[in-house]
Amino acid sequence: MKSLGSIRRSFAPWNDPEAKPYISFERVTKRFGDFTAVNDLSLDIYEREFFALLGASGCGKSTLLRMLAGFEEPTSGRILLEGQDLRGIPPYRRPVNMMFQSYALFPHMTVEANIAFGLKQDGMSKADIASRVAEMLKLVKLEQFAKRKPHQLSGGQRQRVALARSVAKRPKVLLLDEPLGALDKKLREETQFELMDLQQELGLTFVVVTHDQEEAMTMADRIAIMDKGQVMQVATPAEVYEAPSSRFVADFVGNVNMLEGTVAERSDNAATITGASGARIRVENAGEATEGSSVAFAIRPEKIKVSSKPPADGATNVMEGEIWDLAYLGDMTVYHVKLSDGQVVKASALNSARTMDDPLSWHDRAWISFAPDAGVVLTR
Incomplete structure (x- = not known):
């Protein structure tokens, strides 16, 4: 079987102007x-896409899924599947x-009967x-559990039974509403990759609703970030993380620092942003920001370097501060630097x-620095 990595790298029908959408929501509104x-x-x-609807509770993602399933009808607008x-x-x-978070298995039936x-x-x-x-039992690796009842299975096994039942009828689209929410963290991480492999093997279109950012980032080809019944951005996981379209998306996905300021100078794509304290940030790509406009400079924590000494001459975007807090997490250390x-x-x-070359502790003076292309300028 072709490796999942190579499939995901080459799969991008949304970039093909000739490709036709498999599912289309056209100006859909739903009121209660x-x-x-x-x-x-x-x-x-698009067909064979693993698509995630990501957002906080009440943002409308489950309502969207239920309308696609037919459990709710739109108040206005159209939902098309293959043009119908x-x-x-x-x-x-x-x-x-549709596969529900509760799995909805029949407790009195065996796995194969379900x-x-x-x-x-x-x-x-x-x-x-x-x-x-x-065929389904083999697909989800539960052949030896065929005669068991749901209460005799682990949470992960029940999840796989529900998945097998959902795909047994060979639907064109499988809808998953918080499918891994009932699993513990380790099992959830393992099952994410199982779902990805299964989706590729079956060749189905998966639409998953989740509030778990890591889950969406891991599994989906593309993610729609939702808020208050609207889509804020649709993009690949890498694009959502590295190039958020707004303050909301940048703040919602992962950890981010938001430095507010004004565009003091602009030259071609590059710009200089001045903060309230007078700090100047040089950026390589200012996007649509115009000179004199108020913007936010969003930068992820891992893009920032922290040191106990001032960076060498010529370093860009250097700011001095104090270690206000820190957390040692094993694989990484997180610093909170107060400017x-x-x-x-x-x-x-x-x-x-195993040993740190430049140890820093609480209340030490520290310098942060980052490259001109390390963050993104946001105008909304």
Whole structure:
């Protein structure tokens, strides 16, 4: 089987102007009384894509999934699957299946009976059901647990039974609502990679709802960041992290330092940003920021270097401060450096050696520095 890494590197239909979306949300709005759960949202998802809807509770991501499944109808707008408008088509007639966080397994049925349930409802022959169930058990590596009941399985095994039941009917699209939420951290991490491999093997389109950033970043080809019923940015995990489109996205995904300031000078793409304390930040790419405008400079902690001595002459973007707090996390150390204007900047350093060459402790003077291309300028 082709390696997952090479598949994910080459898979990018959204960059192909000739590619047609597999699923389209066209100006979809969903209201519940006076509350607007989804607000004039448009979004395209491509065939065989592992797509994640990421956001805090109440942002509208589960409502979007339920509308695609057919459990809710849009108040306005259209949802298309392969060009077909899904309005009015009941859930059981849509070529999609949904896997819930609770798994919703039948407690009185065995593993194989749970997997076979939907196939029986569809009137499949006994021989075909037996063949399909055996195929699904092999796929999720549960052949030896076929005769067990759900209560005799671990959380991870129950999750795989629910997954096997969801894909047994061979839907075109599999919808997953917080699929790993009930698992412990270690098992959740292992299952993320199992889901990715399974999705590639089956060749299905997966749409997953999650509030777990790490989960979305690990599994998805692309992520839609949602807030208050709207999509704030749709991009690959790397683009969302390295090139957020707004303060909200930068702050929502991962750890970030947000340095507010004004564009003092602009030359071609480069610019100089002046902070409230007079600190000057040189950036290589100021994006759409204009001279005199107020902007935020967003920079991730791992892009910042911390030292006990001033950097060598010629270093750019150097600021002096005090170690206000620190945390040793084993693989890395996180420093909170308080600058002269009172802002606390977070920086992280990998502990690549057993002993530290430049040890820093609480209340030590420290200097932070970063390259002109280490962060991103945000205008909204």
